[in-house]
Amino acid sequence: MARINSNYLKLPGSYLFSGIAKKVQAYKEANPDADIIRLGIGDVTRPLTDSVLNALHDATDEMGKEETFKGYAPDLGYEFLRSAIAENDYAARGCDIAADEIFVSDGAKSDCGNIQEIFDVNNRIAVCDPVYPVYVDSNVMAGRTGEYVEATGKFKNVIYMPCTVENGFVPELPKEVPDMIYLCFPNNPTGEVITKDRLQVWVDYALKNKAVIFYDSAYEAYIRDENVPHSIYECDGARKCAIEFRSFSKTAGFTGLRLGYTVVPKDLEIDGVKLHSLWARRHGTKFNGAPYIVQRAGEAIYTDEGKREVRALVDYYMNNASVIYNGLKDAGYEVYGGKNAPYMWLRTPDDMLSWEFFDYLLGKAQVVGTPGVGFGPCGEHFFRLTAFGNADRTKEAVERIVKL
Amino acid sequence: MARINSNYLKLPGSYLFSGIAKKVQAYKEANPDADIIRLGIGDVTRPLTDSVLNALHDATDEMGKEETFKGYAPDLGYEFLRSAIAENDYAARGCDIAADEIFVSDGAKSDCGNIQEIFDVNNRIAVCDPVYPVYVDSNVMAGRTGEYVEATGKFKNVIYMPCTVENGFVPELPKEVPDMIYLCFPNNPTGEVITKDRLQVWVDYALKNKAVIFYDSAYEAYIRDENVPHSIYECDGARKCAIEFRSFSKTAGFTGLRLGYTVVPKDLEIDGVKLHSLWARRHGTKFNGAPYIVQRAGEAIYTDEGKREVRALVDYYMNNASVIYNGLKDAGYEVYGGKNAPYMWLRTPDDMLSWEFFDYLLGKAQVVGTPGVGFGPCGEHFFRLTAFGNADRTKEAVERIVKL
Numbered sequence: 001m002a003r004i005n006s007n008y009l010k011l012p013g014s015y016l017f018s019g020i021a022k023k024v025q026a027y028k029e030a031n032p033d034a035d036i037i038r039l040g041i042g043d044v045t046r047p048l049t050d051s052v053l054n055a056l057h058d059a060t061d062e063m064g065k066e067e068t069f070k071g072y073a074p075d076l077g078y079e080f081l082r083s084a085i086a087e088n089d090y091a092a093r094g095c096d097i098a099a100d101e102i103f104v105s106d107g108a109k110s111d112c113g114n115i116q117e118i119f120d121v122n123n124r125i126a127v128c129d130p131v132y133p134v135y136v137d138s139n140v141m142a143g144r145t146g147e148y149v150e151a152t153g154k155f156k157n158v159i160y161m162p163c164t165v166e167n168g169f170v171p172e173l174p175k176e177v178p179d180m181i182y183l184c185f186p187n188n189p190t191g192e193v194i195t196k197d198r199l200q201v202w203v204d205y206a207l208k209n210k211a212v213i214f215y216d217s218a219y220e221a222y223i224r225d226e227n228v229p230h231s232i233y234e235c236d237g238a239r240k241c242a243i244e245f246r247s248f249s250k251t252a253g254f255t256g257l258r259l260g261y262t263v264v265p266k267d268l269e270i271d272g273v274k275l276h277s278l279w280a281r282r283h284g285t286k287f288n289g290a291p292y293i294v295q296r297a298g299e300a301i302y303t304d305e306g307k308r309e310v311r312a313l314v315d316y317y318m319n320n321a322s323v324i325y326n327g328l329k330d331a332g333y334e335v336y337g338g339k340n341a342p343y344m345w346l347r348t349p350d351d352m353l354s355w356e357f358f359d360y361l362l363g364k365a366q367v368v369g370t371p372g373v374g375f376g377p378c379g380e381h382f383f384r385l386t387a388f389g390n391a392d393r394t395k396e397a398v399e400r401i402v403k404l
Numbered sequence: 405m406a407r408i409n410s411n412y413l414k415l416p417g418s419y420l421f422s423g424i425a426k427k428v429q430a431y432k433e434a435n436p437d438a439d440i441i442r443l444g445i446g447d448v449t450r451p452l453t454d455s456v457l458n459a460l461h462d463a464t465d466e467m468g469k470e471e472t473f474k475g476y477a478p479d480l481g482y483e484f485l486r487s488a489i490a491e492n493d494y495a496a497r498g499c500d501i502a503a504d505e506i507f508v509s510d511g512a513k514s515d516c517g518n519i520q521e522i523f524d525v526n527n528r529i530a531v532c533d534p535v536y537p538v539y540v541d542s543n544v545m546a547g548r549t550g551e552y553v554e555a556t557g558k559f560k561n562v563i564y565m566p567c568t569v570e571n572g573f574v575p576e577l578p579k580e581v582p583d584m585i586y587l588c589f590p591n592n593p594t595g596e597v598i599t600k601d602r603l604q605v606w607v608d609y610a611l612k613n614k615a616v617i618f619y620d621s622a623y624e625a626y627i628r629d630e631n632v633p634h635s636i637y638e639c640d641g642a643r644k645c646a647i648e649f650r651s652f653s654k655t656a657g658f659t660g661l662r663l664g665y666t667v668v669p670k671d672l673e674i675d676g677v678k679l680h681s682l683w684a685r686r687h688g689t690k691f692n693g694a695p696y697i698v699q700r701a702g703e704a705i706y707t708d709e710g711k712r713e714v715r716a717l718v719d720y721y722m723n724n725a726s727v728i729y730n731g732l733k734d735a736g737y738e739v740y741g742g743k744n745a746p747y748m749w750l751r752t753p754d755d756m757l758s759w760e761f762f763d764y765l766l767g768k769a770q771v772v773g774t775p776g777v778g779f780g781p782c783g784e785h786f787f788r789l790t791a792f793g794n795a796d797r798t799k800e801a802v803e804r805i806v807k808l
Contacts (some may be wrong), residue, residue, distance in 0.1 A: 001614040002583040003524035004674050008682050018479065018688055043475035053468045060460045063452045063660065066794070071447035071659040075422065106662075106692065117545065120407035137689045141521065176728070179406040180431060210405040248751055256467065256696045258510075270408050278412050278681040284422055285541045286517035288510065292660045293460070377728035390470070 007143045010155070011057075016133050016374040017041050023358075024368055037397040039385045040368040041341070042188065044253040046316060048297075049309035052252060061292035073289030075397030076280060077104025077261070077324040081295045084302040085261060089246065095233035097263055101276065103283055104298075107260040108218045108247035113138040114183075114286075115214060115243060115262070118278040119180060126159035126169050130189050130375030130382070132216070134195045135182040153377040162378045163190060169336065169345075170194050173201070175210050183232075184216035186223060186294045190345040191261035191337015196229045197319050203232065208240040212268070212275075213242040218260075221251040221314050243275070250342065250388075252301045252310050259290055259298045277314040317342050320394040321387035327398035329355075342387040345372070357383050365400035411547045414559070420778040421445050427762075428772055441801040443728075443789045445756050446592065446746070448657045450720060452701075453713035456656060456719050459704035463697035464598040472558075477693030479686060481665070485699045488706040489665060493650065499637035500669055505680065507687055508702075510694050511664040512622045512651035517542040517598025518690075519618060519647060519666070522682040523584060530563035532575050534593050534779030534786070536620070539586040566782045567594060573740065573749075576600050577605070581613050587636075590627060593779045593788040594749040595725075595741015600633045607636065610645040612620040616672070616679075617646040621727035622664075625655040625773040627744045647679070654746065654792075656705045656714050663694055663702045672806030685790050724798040725791035731802035746791040749776070761787050769804035 013019060022041050022133030028034060047058075062068035082099040090097035098136045105111050113134050116125075121143050127135050137156065139145050146156030154160055159178045169192035183202065185194040206213045215232040223230055232242045244263040248254035266295070268275045290298075325338035334347040348357040355372035361367045361383075372382030389397070417423060418534040424444050432438060457458075466472035480486070486503040494501035509515050517538050520529075524549050531539050540559065543549050550560025558564055563582045565575035573596035581743045589598040589607065610617045619636040627634055636646045646668040652658035672679045694702075729742035752761040758775035765771045765787075777784030793801070 002527055002616045004677055004679070004682060005524055008522065008685060009677070011685065013440055017406055041476070045470070045473065045475065047470050047473045048464075048467045049456055050468075050533060053464055056464045056467075057461060060452075060457060060464065063460075064454075064457045066449070066451050069449065069451045069660070071449065071657075072445070073660060109692045118409050118412065120409055121547075131631060141686065141689065212406045253475075256473070256477060258692060258695045260785050264455075269405055273408055273413070275408070278408060281415065282545065283411060285538055285545065288513045288662060289661075289696060291662045291695065329608075350507075 005141065007141055010140050010145070010148050011137060012148050016370070020368065020370065021376075024362070025216035027362055033343065036366045036368060037389065037393065037400075038368045039389055039397055040370045042386045042388060043255050044199055044250065044252070044388045045390050046253050046313055048253055048257070049304040049306070049313065051297055051300040051303055051309055052297045054297045056293055059296035063293065070292040070322055073292055073295065075284040076100075077291060078292070078295045081299050084218070084299050088302045090231065090233065093230055093234060095231050096243050097233055097265065101263055101265050103262045103264065103279060104290055104295060105257040105260050105262060105283075105287065107249060108216060108245040110154055111245050111260060111262040112216055114282065115279070116142055116144065116281055117181065118275065119212070123179035124157065124159060124176070126174050127181045127182045128184070129160040129377060130163065130165045130372060131182065132188050132373065133215070134185060140184065151232070153373070154226055160376065162273065163187070164378060165336070168192065173205050177211070178209050180394045181211055181213045182216070183213055184218070186219040187331075187343070188219065189343055189372065189379065191341035191343035191372065192345070192371060193223065193225070193258050193340045195227050196234060199229055199232060200235045201236040203238050203241060207237050211241065215242050215244045218247040219243060219250055219341050220246070220340065221320060222342050224318070224373035225340055228340055233263070239267040241268065243268070248298050248301070251314070253313060254298070257294050257297060259272070259294050266299065275319055305377065316391065317387045320389060320391055324387060324398055325383055327402055331402040338387070344385045344387070346383050346385065348381050351381060354383055361401065363396070364404055367397045367400055405677050409545065413544055413548070414544050414552050416552050416554070420774070423778075424772065424774065428766070431766055438770050440450055440772060441769045441793065441797050441804075442772045443793055443798065443801055445796060445806070446790045446792060447659050448538070448654065448792045449794050450657050452657055452661070453710070453717060455704040455707055455710040455713055459700045459787060462695055463700035465588065472675045474623055475695040477696055477699065477804050479688040479693060480504075481693065482696070482699045485703050486693060490548045490705050492706045494635065494637065497634055497638060498795065499635050500643065500670065503610070505667055505669050507666045507668065508694055508699060509664050509691065510662040512620060512649040513538055515649050515664060515666040516618065516620055518686065520546055520548065520584065522686055523616070527583035528561065528563060529584045529586065530565055532567045532588070532591070533564040533781060534567065534776060534783035535586065536592050536605060537589060537779065539618070541631070543562045552794070557777070561576055564780065567591070568782060569740070572596065574602055574791050577609050583614070585610060585615055585617045586620070587628055589616055590623040590745035591741070591747075592623065593747055593774065593776065593783065595745035595747035597627065597629070597744045598658060598750070600638060603636060604639045606780055607639040607642050607645060611641050615645065617783045618644050620650045621648060622653055623653040624650070624746050625714065626722060627748050628722070632744055637667070637669075638699055643671040647672070647673065652702050652705065657717055658702070661701060663698050663700050704748070720795065721791045724793060727799055728789055728791060728802055731806060735806040742791070748789045748791070750787050750789065752785050754785055755785060758784055758787055765805065768808055771801045
């Protein structure tokens, strides 16, 4: 008699963004004429750039001729893309990462969710609070977390590391020692960053405690400040303790195209076993590569023209970030993030609960954001807005909020 | 201190096809002028068809305009594709499957590998022997099997169901009752099929024992005989006990484009929990949808023109199948499969071991196939050849083998 994986039953409610989508849908049905502006889910809105489109068309043409047709991609990604990544995202910043340490995938969400599979189910995880839900939920599903406690909004066997105004949204080293540490900078949801010195402290801590850091740098393209690291491999020793996740989603508007990658350095070993081998085995068994045409599209962002286009895309969204940040700040809101990231993290007015503020904003201004508590208990009384909207609509959303 | 998932260490050697690739690479380096013909890995070689190419180009153009740009796909797939699947692959064959019971993915391999995650780790699995390695390996990684026993070529705690010449390569009902049963018809690797009556026996068995059947019908497009079911949902009661996997890879040559889907009927419940909800949660948390442009390409194969093209594609490969089947048969080989499937399963001559025959064929005829033992102990002394090559090259491969 088959049994289900009962760990799934520990998950409260639905996945955050599915939940928001349902609420918005219900509002829309009740108010069919409402002109809703979505600054909730972190989804991009600008069209793909010319280099990317040309690459897609060219690669599609290749797929239409027997001589240039491509079947199964190499398990770990095409060499042309892995080399472009190693050169442009790592060597160019002085990081020692080889092409064959890069695993091409269909996006950072999948990799962030799947990476825990190669670790023991009894490892203890540490996450920031607030946190991107995928890190926690994927560990809940795997049975690594214990029960959910309604009263605290936390899972029993997870180390939550508060990220607050007081610590500048960078967690302190935890008192209990974790085995697997999830860090994300520029941070989702707070939009705050970490300096290289503070990140080095984390790397040293992981090395000392033989913990592994999962470093999600999906938003590194939005970094403007000089002293903010783009990669954890800018820190000494990170090759021996850190796995890094990157995505083309926000960098080049690939949310609908699906492309990302994970770096597992060959120096990363536990009890003599290379994590690189384990991830290669997992990738080869449970994944079949990203589409050839999409990998060619990814390669295109590393050309001179592609780089210019990506910069313009990021500038467009960062202009939105300024509009939101400054508009709300001027109106008296307490706002964080937005300087090196496409996310603004604001304190709800009048001590409102974050779902209360969600309903208020949707009802009064027809603006959709993300309730902070959806990212963890420390997110209560906070609210996330994203810079990924259309510029005019973003301006209008800010005007509507300010008017309230 | 982090620990690895030690279940990975139970896996012997490398993933079968990675292993073959390495052997061929080594041979190529030693014999740079060798003219190798690959009939090993089940990868297609014909270019994408016109409808598919047009859909890709059109969808790419949509992605280049703000008004028609698409970001994140709906978690479970675009409605247009799910409806086309429900109508053409199910309703047209009298199967009662709704569009919202279909989960679009990046391929059947991922889904076949991931589906076990929503089941209890103590469930017992049953697999055919020989078997597509992903079913077993994904369960090994999850800790659902015991150790690998070198002497038998089997994992402890797995129920192996021999598929032999004697039983027509359709397994008998196992003596020990499994919780999760993997079936694949048309079968990979044997190329043999199951009749509707015999499949009904399996459905009845699963219902009686509250087991779940994972039915992989990735090769259904190759079925020619009338009495062979294309879907397990052609059997009574299957909505209450079966999950089905399909792929665009072999049907329409999408191995490099990546598109598949999984059907989880809403009637499928365990202890009052719908597996549909669990898989939706898994999909929503650890996957981010197939690319929009690829989903549009998938939709194109259901147009009249698309259907004609797909039929021609399948005919092309099935002609190869005849060439291999008849050529080897005429030369005195004992050959199975190939009538309703793109795989031929032949007994090695002179009682050769299947890896021995692999080396022999590569060395003497420069033809690459897949050693049967790579699919399980009952595959020893067998060898798989695929029909997915170029027609002229396939003919030449057969001539070379016959000459030996």
